[in-house]
Amino acid sequence: MTQGTRRPRAVRMSVELPLWRALTGYRILTLAYALGLFFLNYHRYAHPPGAALYMGVLTLWMLLTWNRVTAPERCTRPFLIADLAIALCGVLLSAVVDTPARIAGGAATLPSIWTGGAVLGLAIKGGWRWAAAGSTLVAAANLVERGALARDTVHNVLLVWVSSVAIGYIVEVARASERTLARALQIEAATRERERLARDIHDSVLQVLAMVQRRGAALGGEAAELGRMAGEQEIALRTLVAGGLLPPRRSAEQLAEDAELVRSVHLAPQPPAGPCDLRALLTPHEGAGVSLAAPGTPVLLEAAAAAELAAAVGAALDNVAQHAGEGARAWILLEDEPAEVIVTVRDDGPGIAEGRLADAEREGRMGVALSIRGRLRDLGGSADVVSVPGQGTEVELRVPRGSGVGQ
Known part of the structure; x- marks a missing residue:
């Protein structure tokens, strides 16, 4: 591997973390709200000490567990069940410690809207099914506490049920999207590594096999048989590099044609x-x-970028030697710009016929696609090929300053 090459770093993402942080803030703020309601209505309760005892337990529970919902690994199923149980106990206890008149008038329960935090925790942790189960229990407890199907109670119950189920469903969709994105990033990293290996194979192994095939055919005898085998392996390896899109072709004429395309x-x-x-x-x-x-x-x-750029120039000159003819000349122009480095390779050969580059890529000849454009893409640059039949070919390579392999 070229010195200085950097592999793509794995990106750790979590769509849940902001939700857990928001839930932590919600639980703390709603506890403060519930305590404020309790102190304002302390003397209106039928049994103020009983209400004070529950609020003390609730406050102690929050002090001991406030950080349990800051991350999914700490928010376990037993904790969520206990959290929901404390909320349900507070709702049902309100029917005992409060007066019938206040209950009939729609007074808030002891935990008030803090109960929603327990249901939201279930939604974020387990999705919409857990949210539906938790909100159904809260709805039943509120109906028992009220003792009747009052309009405001039904409205609040439906609001909690619908919102918690919706949040749970959104969390499930977000998780699925996160897994899909992570898989796509893995595939992209694997594809980039495969292209890098394919460039190395194209610039070394394939060219050596082609040279052996050409020299063996020229020497004849046993060397010709060795050259024929090398040519077959070249075609098989080229097919593998191209992704298996090209079936092996083993006729002598086609092997000779392929060998002439490699220097x-x-x-x-x-x-x-x-x-x-x-x-x-x-x-x-x-x-x-x-x-x-x-x-x-x-x-x-940068050394890594310079090596890749020089290799791309070498690949462009290989194409000149292979396709432009024996008498063709090539010119390399190096330009040092403030924001980028530009290298232009121009020849006076016959040029490239329209559509020939696309055909070559489909046939497994990846010189331009991988050795030139692939390298420049990995550097964050670009490679433009301009060719007019009969007027030669020009390859312009642009690399931004500060670029490195894998950026």
């Missing part, structure tokens, strides 16, 4: 750690048929 292996020099001068990585490409134009000052780029 002998080219290994890009490895850069040192830290920023390096891109000119040093592009200079080895310069030769009799390739000219390099670069700034007179160093063009610094």
Whole structure:
């Protein structure tokens, strides 16, 4: 693996965490509200000490368990059952400690709207089914406490039931979406890793096999048989890299045609750690048929990004050697811009016929798709191929400053 390569980091997400935090705040605020109602109506209760005893138990319960609903791992099923039981006891106890007149007038129960927090905890933890069960028990307790189907009681019961079930259903949908997104991120990471491996295979193994096939055919004899086997393995491996979309083709004519599309292996020099001068990585490409134009000052780029960019330039020059003909010339232009680095590879060959790149990708020839565009995409840059039949081909590679592999 190229030095400095960074793998995509796993992103830990949770759609539930904000809901648990909101529930914690709700429980604390509604306890304060219930205590305020209790103190304002203390002398109106039929049995004030009994009401005070329950409110003391409720306050102590909250002091001991306020942080149990801050995270799903701490909010266990036994805790939720106990929380709901305390709320139900408070609702039913209101019928004993309060006066019949206040109850008939629609006075709030001892836990008041704090009861909703117990039902919401069930909704967030277990979904709409738990919410439906909890809100049904709360509804039954309120009806028993009131002793009649009063309009305001039915209204409050339906409000709690519908809202808790809706929240529970939303939580279930959010969880399913979160799992789907996590799976999609895993697939994306696996796909990017596969493309990286495919680039390495294209730039090394496939080219070596093609060279063996071509040299074996030229030497004849036993070498020809070895070359034929190497050509078959090249096609099989190319099919695997392309995702199995291309069935193996084993005729001698097709193997020869495939081999002509691959140049002998080219290994890009490895850069040192830290920023390096891109000119040093592009200079080895310069030769009799390739000219390099670069700034007179160093063009610094992160080592990993520079290595990938140089490899993409090498892949573009491989395509020139394979398709432009023996007498074709190529020019490399390196531009050092404030926000990005631009490398242009141009040749005077016959150009690329319209639709040929798409056909090559479908056939498993991934040179442009992976070795060039795939590398630039991983760097956060772009690769544009402009070709006019009879007028040559131009490949423009753009890499933003500060980019690195895996960004």
